[in-house]
Amino acid sequence: MAELSRRMRALVQPHLASIEPYDPAFAPCRINLSANENTYPVPEPVRAAIDAALAATPLNRYPDPMANALRDELAVWHGLARENVCVGNGGDELLFNFLFAFTGRGRTLVTCPPDFSEYAFFASLVEAGAVAVPRDPETFAVDGDALVAAAATADAVIITSPNNPTGNLVPLPLIERVCSACPGLVMVDEAYGEFAPAGSSAVPLIARHDNLLVLRTLSKAFGAAGIRLGYVLAAPDVIDVLAAVRQIYSVNVLTQAAATAAVRLRGAYRPVVDQIVAERARMTERMAALAPAGVTVWPSAANFLLVRVPAAAEVRRRLRDEYDILVRDFSATPGLAGCLRLTVGTPEENDALAAALTRLVTTEAKELS
């Protein structure tokens, strides 16, 4: 679906008339490294615990609206209290609810593009004014002084760390400066936080900054994108707002049961995350070795790499059609000309992708131009 019918354009709220739904450009492929999912098998003890929890869950009763058992588990993990946690149907629901509650018509949201495209989309749904503080076009570093200046008059700020799709972190001292400068709310989106070096999370700053929210999800490191579970950590009165605006039963009983089991056994994911981090380093080297063929790779603290390749859209198409490998094309996104995003998969998946990419940008380079 590209655009609304004429009839619907006339009937929806005027600001929704030109809206286009998020398109992940999915195509079924043998190797899918396009959506930053965890492609490793769920650790066996976790899978067993999830299966047992699902089997023991009655389906006839409404869910616990706030998912308190899960909140408690998340709170223990992060050294906080239940009152500091709100769960949602994926991080996306919480992002929308955050913007719905704290921005809206006549208010402003500050972001640092290129970043997660959902921010701008959700902001448009709630008619928030989007203020962009662009990243450095070469390094993708955030312009700290410009961000702090913009935050000083903002109703809300979203900082993505590690950033999707550029992979880099925002330093904690800058996050603190933004929290101090902003009269509104500051959300740090840590969807990829588990893949970042220890000490890069903003969660410990919540104790000092009551306008800070940290967004996390089970969709990436936990390999549970299908169950739709995200959560926000923040001061209790911020959580009260998110609790008040949310759809009360948005996190269903099966998701609550599976997520609680997975979070309880979170230690079992450590080897998986460590392996993805090691594979990230290996893939970064392999991409860096393609520099003579015109390939650029940026350092990443997440489970994906941003690369710039010659004829990116064509390379992405040929990876899909000739090699059955799906990656994400960002080459049409402002600031990301020539860029593809490669999820770090299993060693076998990564080898297949690296070999195919190498062939496409070296031996077959002539055909492409």
Ligand SMILES: *Cc1c(COP(=O)(O)O)cnc(C)c1O
């Ligand atoms: C994946 C992602 C999320 C949330 O994803 P959900 O599956 O909705 O939990 C949030 N922010 C960023 C930057 C992401 O990449």
